[in-house]
Amino acid sequence: MIALSIAAVLAVFILYTSAFGGGTPSISPSQLPGHNGRVSLVGKVTGQPTGDGHAHALRFRLRDRDGSASVPVVYRGSVPDLFKSGREVVVDGHLLNGTFVGVRGTLVTKCPSKYAPAKNT
């Protein structure tokens, strides 16, 4: 009886993963080349970001957390209040002609300390 249910759960599970795929890769800018589909880009904001995400697209450079490889990012959508140069952020999107195009609403800042949620979806 228990064995049957476990089988059922696994079946539902396999069905789901086959339909929706196995998750979105979480990578840093240095790992970008070679990834053509949608990924979650993790890194630190460097330089001077321009734009506001709504009227003018937000443009900034994202570099590896510990490293120098960086990539230009263009993003439209809500920008979290904690966003600024030097912050760690995560943004979903894909690489297009050398620029990372972010998916609307997926820009999230990682807060430097515990218990400080800074979500913006």
Next chain:
Amino acid sequence: MADLGRAALFVSLGLALYATIVGAWAARAGKRRLADSAGNALLAALGSTAVAAAVLVAALVRHDFSFVYVAQHTSTELPTGYSISAFWGGQEGSLLLWLLVLTGYAGAAVLLNRRRAPDLVAWSVPVLGAVSIFFAFMLVAVSSPFATQTAPAEGEGLVPSLQNPYMLAHPPLLYLGYVGLTVPFAFAIGALLARRTDERWIVATRRWTLVAWTALGIGQLLGAHWAYVEVGWGGYYAWDPVENAALMPWLAATAFLHSVMIQEKRGMLKVWNVLLVILAFCLSLFGTFLTRSGVVTSIHSFTESPLGPWFLGFICAVTVGSLGLVFLRLPLLRSKTRLESLVSREAAFLYNNLLLVALCLTILWGVAFPMLSELVHGESRTVGRPYYDFFLRTFGLPLLLLMGIGPLIAWRRASLRSLGRMFFWPAGIAVVVGAILLALGAGSSTPGLAAYTFCAFVLASIVLEFVRGTRAVGSFTQLVGRNRRRYGGYIVHAAIVLLALGVAGSGAYGSSTERKLSPGQSLEVGGYTLTYRSLTQQRAANHVAVRAAVDVSRGGEVVARVEPGKNQYFAEDQVSNEMAIYTNWLRAEDVDVIADQIDPGGAIYFKALVKPLVNLIWLAGLVFLAGALVALWPDAREQRRLATRYALVEA
């Protein structure tokens, strides 16, 4: 002062070692006074840990920046209340809180049970001691809150988003929950070690589990409310790993609270129950690990810390050790009773358990996925919201339905005729409600409609249970008074229904609009018109409040004025989003207005969301608490019965 703190923790570590090593020896050799002494060691550990905690609190209140921890988490302008809450605002302090709550629970468990079940307590003490050793060791050797420095002039202050009353209640409640799950675990392992397969350990820990489970539940709802009201993105749960870290043990504990009833009534499922308790405890440790190790990308997580490997090692040791013990004691735990019918209340409880555990494990998989895929593929992959939503629906909707079916089925076996009679009214009501909702347009979301219909079914069945019960017994208070656990449980079910309604409503039936507005312009959302009037700035003690005045109208009439905006904090150089909420009580929905981007020129990019029924979620919390209190309330008659039963052992 820091020396006192450090010394006190050292004493705690020594006492924990004593409790574990001597306690195990005493239990093995059957020495009463030595076992009592080991139990006293846990009580003494509570004392020394409390001394350490007092030292930290004093330093926080005084803003003594010679303590590295105090300098990292407070500042001179921080109000006293928040300075105290900084105790659990960081890594080291929260570990100390863990140890404090653990020794508190352990001491209470020992005191309350040592006369009634000395052999059980004798074996549980070393288990409690072992867990205490781990946390005390972390505090003494790896992550001490009492590191000192030459005091800087000013501290780093508390992150602005933590400066609100939620910070005072949410973490301690969660800890009361997480740590509370250690006691049932210790008693279960203690019972296995003592070779006592009777229900003494369940009776001893039933209330503890209920208390811990309630605290964990309320703590999570507080967290969700905090996220909704303060963080201001219009949502309350993001399936963030740290949020899931509290949900998983709660689900396991919920399953346990149900399956324990089967063990009490039929003597079945002993192995399953022990495994559930072990699972709940390990998940609570895992949750603590997740928050601290930086292994998972989470908005809540710390930067990588040295604690990670230690925690992982401890969790592995606990898992392997407990499972090994269960395996060794398997012959003792096997019961001869079998499930008589797949259509019975036992079966319903079993399905409920399977669904809860399935949901719990799929969430665990989702949380662990990044770590596992990194090991296997070399790059970490994350699952998104759709993954969790899918499984919440797949397992949650049947669970909802079961909540209504369970109470209507008899124990042992139910005949089709009695089922038909019992189901007629609730099912009928549900169908009618479903049809009405369909006509009103709820068909836009099939899972939403299903959720609403099931909720109607469950509510109807709960009401009927109370009605039929009152008719059978004669008085409502007598009915509830004599069956506190059952009817308290029904009240909790009603709370879950409210929760489901709130989640379904705000999730499946909301609407949202985003637009940039200049003063005078308006936008439409969900039948409301929001008109942006003006922008103001006001200076407060530690921040500047920028607010937009927005009129909310419906049907041509202005019904409210809301003021969304942002706070700019000087010391921390951070901006916080202040979402404005208008609650339309008649229509039972919230209108959330967010001032996303404020241009210097005065134009604002607004985001407006309409969330139907979202306030039911918070109401559910109150009902949940009420139901848990009813279930927890001691029943004198039951106490007497249990006392006579266990007096046999003392004889």
Next chain:
Amino acid sequence: MTAALVAAAAVVLVAVPFLREPAPRDDSLREPREATKRTLALAEERDRALAALKELEFDHRTGKLSDADYRELVGTYRRRAAAALQGLEPAP
């Protein structure tokens, strides 16, 4: 200084059981013997059967259990309760 006090208090608390009873008559941990464990199991069985009877009656009164099912199950549980009660009687 205070640290020494804390340590001392801890030692005292841990030693209390020995200070209270320096020479006890019986220092063994009361672990239930096999016979007691069997009695306990019977007592649990008895309580379970009695509780089941109460619940069956309640379920029957509120309509969850049909007359036929009720009669059948009540018989089973009355027998179980009787067997447990008999087992708990002191041997003649």
